[in-house]
Amino acid sequence: MALVIDLKPKEKVIVGDVVITNDEQRTRLHISGDAPILREKDIMTEQELTSPCRNAYFIIQLMYLDKHPEQFHKQYFDIIHEIQDAAPSTSVYFMAINDHILAGNYYKALKDAKKLIQYEQDLISMAMGEQPAEISGLRKQEKVETSIEKNMSPKKGTKRETENRESGTAKSPKKQEA
Numbered sequence: 001m002a003l004v005i006d007l008k009p010k011e012k013v014i015v016g017d018v019v020i021t022n023d024e025q026r027t028r029l030h031i032s033g034d035a036p037i038l039r040e041k042d043i044m045t046e047q048e049l050t051s052p053c054r055n056a057y058f059i060i061q062l063m064y065l066d067k068h069p070e071q072f073h074k075q076y077f078d079i080i081h082e083i084q085d086a087a088p089s090t091s092v093y094f095m096a097i098n099d100h101i102l103a104g105n106y107y108k109a110l111k112d113a114k115k116l117i118q119y120e121q122d123l124i125s126m127a128m129g130e131q132p133a134e135i136s137g138l139r140k141q142e143k144v145e146t147s148i149e150k151n152m153s154p155k156k157g158t159k160r161e162t163e164n165r166e167s168g169t170a171k172s173p174k175k176q177e178a
Contacts, residue, residue: 002030012040014065036065042110052083053120057113064106093119
């Protein structure tokens with residue numbers, strides 16, 4: 001089964017050793033075979049290497065695109081030791097990334113490395129006294145979940161009314177006669 005990629009105008013994609021640039025209109029590519037494929041949004045350039053975790057991502061990207069990825073392993077493991085010494089909480093991310101690398105699943109390692117970059121940004125934001133994007137997103141989600149739970153909790157009533165609601169035998173209220 002072929003991989004289908006929709007390219008926006010002027011978007012680039014790497015397929016193996018080749019960079020493909022789309023023209024002025026949207027294009028759909030059907031790609032069959034066994035070659036590394038990276039969309040432009042997933043490609044990190046040397047100019048974007050502004051943090052240690054971005055450097056780790058870049059090295060994983062080199063592994064993914066190279067025919068001999070093991071040549072980058074020492075460089076990668078050296079940099080992650082430096083990162084983990086500075087921020088031990090990153091170990092959880094590196095455990096998953098390392099498992100993918102050792103299994104030869106470099107694309108999955110790249111996806112997890114993106115999460116690591118976001119975590120690094122959150123750590124930097126917290127160190128600067130700002131609200132990290134990921135945490136504020138979680139807080140919004142928690143508020144929504146709490147609101148849903150409140151609206152779904154059973155209404156208070158007598159013990160019999162509660163038991164009837166739970167068993168599905170609730171009776172409709174009788175009309176009061178005047």
